[in-house]
Amino acid sequence: MGNFTFHECGIDGLYMIESKVYGDERGYFMETYHQEDFKAAGLRAEFVQDNQSLSRKGVLRGLHFQKTHPQGKLVRVLAGSVYDVAVDLRKDSPTYGKSVGVVLSEENKRMFYVPEGFAHGFLVMSDIAVFSYKCTEFYHPEDEGGILWNDPDLGIEWPLDEGITPLVSEKDGKLPTLKESGFFFEGYRIS
Secondary structure (H helix, E strand, O other): OEEEEEEEOOOOOOEEEEEEOOOEEEEEEEOOOHHHHHHHHHOOOOEEEEEEEEEEEEEEEEEEEEEOOOEEEEEEEEEEEEEEEEEEOOOOOOOOEEEEEEEEOOOOOEEEEEEEEEEEEEEOOOOEEEEEEOOOOOOOOHHHOOOOOOOOOOOOOOOOOOOOOEOOOHHHHOOOHHHOOOOOOOOOOOO
């Protein structure tokens, strides 16, 4: 399919995506999105908003979602590296509460497609990271939801050095566990 290779990640709907990189002594060129190639792979997302953040080493953002306006995301790292995580919150999914984590970096140039129905977060592993993502829904601050990053029932193995606690926002540090929240999405595609 064109310039992209789509790798399934073990949970329906999640894909790690690699793009062909064309480089020479001047630098490189790569496509980061092509609607027809994504559609041919079964990813029919229509993106309406692009976001970018800069974070320093040890910052953990997430695990976030929007409750009634869920966002699908196509995420990538422009500088540095992150450990990126998606948690399945689809009610009828056999993988409800399960997660997938991938390393995204400026070196590997990989992208991660996280469809609607998931919580999402990332941990910065490099000195700084510039994180970019396309969203299928606009940001609605009144609609924010989230799950505690270290919920023991999720069993996410964040790549943290022994004894290191990540830097999380005050808001993210007060998020409930999945059991406490009881949250799930209904009606999202599961093949």
